Each structure stands twice: as C-alpha cells, then as structure tokens.
Amino acid sequence: MVAESRKYVFDFDSTLTRVEALDVLAEITLEGRSDKEEIIKEIQKITNLGIDGDISFTESLEKRIKLLNAHKNDLDKLVELLRHKISKSIESNKEFFETYSDDIYVISCGFKEFIDPIVEAYNIPADRVYANTFTFDEDGKIIGFDEANVLASHNGKIACLKNLDLQGEVQVIGDGYSDYVMREAGIADKFFAYTENVHREKAAKNADYITPNLDEFLFVNKLPRKISYPKNRIKILLLENVHSNAFETLSEEGFSVELLKHSLTEDELIEKIKDVHVLGIRSKTQVTAKVLEAAEKLMTVGAFCIGTTQIDLEACKKKGVAVFNAPYSNTRSVVELAIGEIIMLMRSIFPRSTEIHGGQWNKTAANSKEVRGKNLGIIGYGNIGKQLSVLAEGLGMRVYYYDVGDQLALGNAIKCSSLEDLLNVSDVVTLHIDDNKANHNYIGEREINQMKDGALFVNLSRGFVVDISALATALKSGKIAGAAIDVFPEEPRSNGEFYTELKGLENVILTPHIGGSTEEAQRDIAEFVPNKIMDYINSGNTVDAVNFPNIRLPKQNNSHRFLHIHKNVPGVMAKINEVLARFDMNISGQYLSTDNEVGYVITDLDKKYNKDVIKALKKIDNTIKFRVLY
Numbered sequence: 001m002v003a004e005s006r007k008y009v010f011d012f013d014s015t016l017t018r019v020e021a022l023d024v025l026a027e028i029t030l031e032g033r034s035d036k037e038e039i040i041k042e043i044q045k046i047t048n049l050g051i052d053g054d055i056s057f058t059e060s061l062e063k064r065i066k067l068l069n070a071h072k073n074d075l076d077k078l079v080e081l082l083r084h085k086i087s088k089s090i091e092s093n094k095e096f097f098e099t100y101s102d103d104i105y106v107i108s109c110g111f112k113e114f115i116d117p118i119v120e121a122y123n124i125p126a127d128r129v130y131a132n133t134f135t136f137d138e139d140g141k142i143i144g145f146d147e148a149n150v151l152a153s154h155n156g157k158i159a160c161l162k163n164l165d166l167q168g169e170v171q172v173i174g175d176g177y178s179d180y181v182m183r184e185a186g187i188a189d190k191f192f193a194y195t196e197n198v199h200r201e202k203a204a205k206n207a208d209y210i211t212p213n214l215d216e217f218l219f220v221n222k223l224p225r226k227i228s229y230p231k232n233r234i235k236i237l238l239l240e241n242v243h244s245n246a247f248e249t250l251s252e253e254g255f256s257v258e259l260l261k262h263s264l265t266e267d268e269l270i271e272k273i274k275d276v277h278v279l280g281i282r283s284k285t286q287v288t289a290k291v292l293e294a295a296e297k298l299m300t301v302g303a304f305c306i307g308t309t310q311i312d313l314e315a316c317k318k319k320g321v322a323v324f325n326a327p328y329s330n331t332r333s334v335v336e337l338a339i340g341e342i343i344m345l346m347r348s349i350f351p352r353s354t355e356i357h358g359g360q361w362n363k364t365a366a367n368s369k370e371v372r373g374k375n376l377g378i379i380g381y382g383n384i385g386k387q388l389s390v391l392a393e394g395l396g397m398r399v400y401y402y403d404v405g406d407q408l409a410l411g412n413a414i415k416c417s418s419l420e421d422l423l424n425v426s427d428v429v430t431l432h433i434d435d436n437k438a439n440h441n442y443i444g445e446r447e448i449n450q451m452k453d454g455a456l457f458v459n460l461s462r463g464f465v466v467d468i469s470a471l472a473t474a475l476k477s478g479k480i481a482g483a484a485i486d487v488f489p490e491e492p493r494s495n496g497e498f499y500t501e502l503k504g505l506e507n508v509i510l511t512p513h514i515g516g517s518t519e520e521a522q523r524d525i526a527e528f529v530p531n532k533i534m535d536y537i538n539s540g541n542t543v544d545a546v547n548f549p550n551i552r553l554p555k556q557n558n559s560h561r562f563l564h565i566h567k568n569v570p571g572v573m574a575k576i577n578e579v580l581a582r583f584d585m586n587i588s589g590q591y592l593s594t595d596n597e598v599g600y601v602i603t604d605l606d607k608k609y610n611k612d613v614i615k616a617l618k619k620i621d622n623t624i625k626f627r628v629l630y
C-alpha cells in the first residue's frame with residue numbers, strides 16, 4: 001500500500017477532462033456565428049501559447065475571455081458538456097478518487113465555476129479545488145477574472161502550491177507547462193506528464209514520468225486501480241501492412257501498437273518479438289518455433305488472413321499462445337477474382353490486351369469462348385469453393401467439385417468421387433484447397449496430364465500446392481491453354497523484383513497474391529481479428545482460436561479472473577482447486593476447456609484474497625501461463 005503522506009495534485013483541462021474547457025465554452029458562445037471557426041482557432045492558439053509558456057498566462061486569459069463573449073448562463077451548458085468529457089481512465093478509476101479523496105487536490109488555471117461541479121462527482125470538495133473565478137457585469141456577462149487570485153498570474157500554480165504547504169510527497173499530474181514548473185521550482189516532488197488526451201513535448205521532456213493514462217499512474221505508484229494491467233504496457237506489433245483500422249482500433253483501446261509495412265525475416269522477428277505481447281501478421285511472416293522461443297511475453301498471434309500454416313500452431317499452443325485468424329473476411333474477394341479470371345482466360349483477353357499495348361490491333365474470335373455451359377472443376381469445396389460454385393452456376397457454368405472432406409453440394413453442383421474424375425471432365429480447373437503442408441505439389445505433371453487438352457487452370461490457394469515447372473511445361477506445349485496464378489511457391493517479403501518461370505507465357509494472368517487484397521476484405525479483417533485479440537486479452541475468451549481450446553466466458557462481474565493454461569496431464573485441475581481451497585478463495589464461477597495437449601481453466605473469484613495464492617498457482621507443475629484479469 002501507498003505511503004500515507006502522499007498528496008496528488010491534478011490539473012483539470014486535458015487531464016481530468018479530455019478537453020480544454022474554454023474551447024468548449026467557445027463552441028457554445030459562438031454558435032451560429034459565421035466567424036466561429038476562426039475565433040475558435042484563435043482561442044486554441046492562445047491557449048496553447050499559454051500552456052507551453054510562450055506568452056504569460058494572464059495575457060492568454062485576458063485575450064481568450066474577450067474573444068469568448070460568454071454569459072453566466074453559458075456555464076450551465078458548459079458543465080453539462082464537460083460531464084461527458086471526463087478522461088476515459090479517470091472515469092474508470094473513480095474508486096481511486098473515492099479512496100484517496102483526502103489526499104487529492106486540483107490546481108488549475110481554469111475556473112471554479114465549471115471545475116467544482118465536475119470534480120464534486122469524484123469526491124473532490126470545492127475547498128480542495130484551487131482555480132480562478134470569473135467576474136461578471138450586472139447582466140451576467142463574463143467580463144474578466146479575479147486578478148488577485150495567484151492562479152491568474154504567470155506561474156501562479158507555483159505560488160498556489162507553495163501557499164498550500166502540503167506535507168509529505170507531492171505528486172503533480174498534468175499535461176502542460178504550468179504543471180511541470182511546480183516540480184521545477186522544487187515545490188512538488190514529482191511531475192507526471194499526462195498524455196491521455198494531448199502529448200505536449202515540453203511537458204513530456206520535463207517529466208519524471210510520462211503516463212499515458214491514469215491506469216499507468218496507479219500501476220507505477222502501486223495504487224488500487226480498475227484494471228489489472230495498464231493496456232499501454234501491452235505491446236502489439238502489426239506486420240505486413242495490415243489495414244490501418246486495426247492500428248486505430250487497438251490504439252484507441254489503449255494498447256501500444258507498432259505497424260510495419262513489410263514482413264520480417266526469422267532473425268529480425270526473433271530480435272523484435274522479445275517484448276511483444278501480441279503479434280499481427282498476414283500470410284508471409286513465418287512464426288517458427290525459434291521465433292516463439294524468443295517470444296517471452298507473447299500472449300496471442302493474430303493472422304490477418306485465412307491461412308495459418310505460416311505459424312507453428314503446435315509450438316504456439318505449447319507456449320500458451322492463442323492464435324486467431326479471419327476465416328471468412330476475404331472469401332468473397334477471392335471468389336470475385338476467380339470469376340473474373342475465368343472469363344478473361346476463356347476470352348483470351350490478356351493476350352489481346354498485351355498486343356494492343358504493344359501497338360497491334362488483332363480483332364479475332366480465335367480461342368475466345370463464353371463461360372456459359374462450360375464445366376468448372378472446383379478442387380477444395382470449402383468456404384471459397386462453395387461460394388464460387390454458386391456464382392459460377394449463376395453464370396451458366398456446370399460445376400463439378402472434389403473435396404477430401406464430405407461436403408454437401410450447393411445448387412446443381414456435381415460431386416466427383418476422385419480428383420481424376422474432376423480433372424477429366426473440367427474445361428476450367430480452379431484450386432481452393434487449404435494450406436495444409438501435405439498438399440505440397442498436389443497438382444503436378446500426372447494431374448496435369450489427367451486434364452482435358454486445352455483446359456484452363458486457376459490457382460488462388462497456395463503456391464506450394466502446384467508444381468510450377470510442370471505447369472510451365474504444360475502451358476508451353478498447349479496442354480493447358482491458359483492459367484491465372486496468384487500464389488507462388490516462393491513469395492518475396494515485400495514489394496520489389498520477382499521472377500517466376502511463368503513469366504511471359506501466352507494467356508497467363510499473374511498477380512502478386514492479391515486474391516484477398518480488396519479494401520472491403522482488409523477492412524473486415526481489421527475489425528474481426530482485433531476484436532478476437534481484445535476479447536482474449538480483456539476477458540480470456542478463445543472463441544474461434546485456431547490452436548486453442550475454445551471457450552466463451554460470461555462477463556466478469558465485480559470479480560477477479562484467474563486464467564490458468566497448463567499441459568493437459570492428469571491431476572492439474574485438482575491441484576488448482578486444492579490451492580484455491582487452501583487460500584479459502586470464494587469462487588463465483590469456474591470454466592474449463594481442454595484439448596489433447598492443453599487445459600485452460602478460468603476461475604472467477606471475490607476481489608479480496610491473499611495475493612500469495614497467485615504464486616502458488618504459478619508454481620503448480622505443468623503450468624504454461626497464468627494471468628489475473630480485473
């Protein structure tokens with residue numbers, strides 16, 4: 001617990017609230033005026049000059065009050081608006097203000113008329129709020145401020161805090177110049193630059209500590225707080241240019257997020273991953289066992305795509321790292337591209353287009369056919385295969401499919417009992433099998449020879465499933481009349497030069513793994529995966545995890561949640577409950593989900609308990625990971 005003599009001095013504007021109150025007041029008083037925006041900009045400029053110490057505070061205040069042209073009645077509206085603009089982490093940690101109410105002060109260069117009613121709800125009485133007061137004319141118009149108040153003068157906070165003569169350690173929490181000078185002057189012991197709402201360089205530079213929110217402040221001071229671990233301490237690394245919405249959502253949630261445009265090599269990732277809690281990748285980044293060895297803090301990996309074989313799922317599981325992906329977000333995008341390419345190949349559009357780009361007019365119907373009535377062979381009748389089946393039938397194609405699993409036919413699609421049957425009958429063969437490593441060179445010379453002469457071939461699944469040399473030979477000989485290839489056995493980690501044996505071949509469409517790269521798909525993925533990640537970090541849910549026992553947990557209600565991941569060997573569950581019983585824990589709910597290798601036990605408990613229970617739970621044999629959530 002904290003030393004009893006510590007005092008906390010909070011700034012008001014942009015610290016306790018998300019805004020500068022006088023800016024909000026300007027919004028009210030200038031409503032309807034054509035020059036509103038200009039005046040607000042001017043007020044903000046003056047505010048910042050004052051906050052950064054570039055003009056004297058008295059001057060900044062005088063100038064702003066003149067421009068504001070406010071009335072007493074406007075203040076009620078202002079207070080109402082400010083009630084909804086309390087800083088997020090201040091609002092969630094109301095309990096701190098209640099528990100430590102005797103030790104909390106507000107020293108602000110704002111005005112008591114609007115600060116008192118706001119902070120009253122946080123147990124800070126008016127006599128511990130030190131701020132300016134307005135002066136009014138007889139009609140209630142604000143005409144100035146009490147110039148005798150020390151807070152109306154330059155560096156007034158120093159004088160104010162000095163006059164208070166607070167005993168014990170004095171910590172100042174604020175966002176601006178007027179706050180850090182209190183420490184600089186030696187009146188306060190520590191200055192915490194509060195950056196939840198605004199990051200001011202000068203304040204940050206002069207801070208003993210930069211705190212991005214109150215959670216962090218409470219954490220470093222070992223004070224009771226609403227959440228177990230400040231989110232800003234959770235580091236998220238997003239690679240491969242995942243959609244910026246993911247960055248924004250996760251940053252807004254309070255996590256520390258870094259976004260890189262490219263993938264990283266194994267060595268680069270090993271170096272980078274050491275302090276990363278959440279890794280976000282697409283299909284290129286290899287999350288190998290070696291990478292995982294270095295990933296001491298890793299809790300979860302988000303694959304911002306469908307495929308997950310680039311991740312060593314087993315090694316992740318053994319390390320207690322849950323993996324999530326986006327199994328449906330780009331399905332439609334792949335299907336639309338497949339349809340488009342099938343039509344382009346049937347009509348020999350790319351050769352005609354290339355000719356005309358080269359200055360040649362070649363109007364011909366040779367090798368140009370409709371897709372209507374043609375046989376489409378879909379290999380892999382999963383999410384993509386099925387949707388393609390429906391759209392292709394809509395175009396009048398006859399659909400055949402082959403899948404190793406037992407997949408029900410949609411529409412009039414015909415199930416083939418062997419791959420050979422499908423290859424024999426199809427005018428177009430399209431591959432949509434999953435990225436299972438066992439599918440390596442699944443389509444090679446033998447399978448190509450089983451296709452109709454002059455068949456077309458599309459691969460939008462994975463590069464390694466096709467023997468590219470065999471395909472190139474078949475394209476050159478005319479056995480295959482055209483191909484659309486989006487995926488390659490070896491793909492570069494970032495945009496740049498690339499070579500494939502298929503380069504320059506007639507009627508071959510080559511694309512750089514963009515089947516799922518549409519704005520819609522990427523936006524959808526950037527919503528889906530971060531939600532899964534946040535759900536796991538914030539509540540322990542593993543619904544849709546690809547390598548982990550799936551569990552949907554009830555909302556945590558006024559309790560602490562213990563999450564225990566362990567090797568699924570006999571006796572662990574009994575040991576967990578034995579420890580909980582030994583520490584006399586009052587359990588409000590317990591949930592268990594297991595697979596062959598891993599057990600995941602979640603226990604909700606009363607908030608008051610002997611913290612040694614945590615050490616005891618971590619010590620249980622076969623424990624992989626343990627964390628507490630509240």
Ligand SMILES: NC(=O)c1ccc[n+]([C@@H]2O[C@H](COP(=O)([O-])OP(=O)(O)OC[C@H]3O[C@@H](n4cnc5c(N)ncnc54)[C@H](O)[C@@H]3O)[C@@H](O)[C@H]2O)c1
Nearest residue numbers: 307380382383384403404405432433434435460461515516
């Ligand atoms: N090009 C891109 O940008 C892009 C975008 C999205 C998905 N993909 C890839 O497309 C593929 C299909 O995705 P999905 O969402 O439809 O997957 P899915 O898991 O829903 O479907 C795959 C189907 O293939 C079947 N299958 C697996 N191996 C097979 C085999 N050897 N023979 C026959 N059937 C087999 C499975 O039983 C399953 O029904 C995946 O490899 C995925 O990585 C590529």
Ligand SMILES: O=C(O)[C@H](O)COP(=O)(O)O
Nearest residue numbers: 282283284305306307516
């Ligand atoms: O697995 C997938 O979803 C696709 O191959 C797309 O991968 P990408 O996000 O790396 O384009």
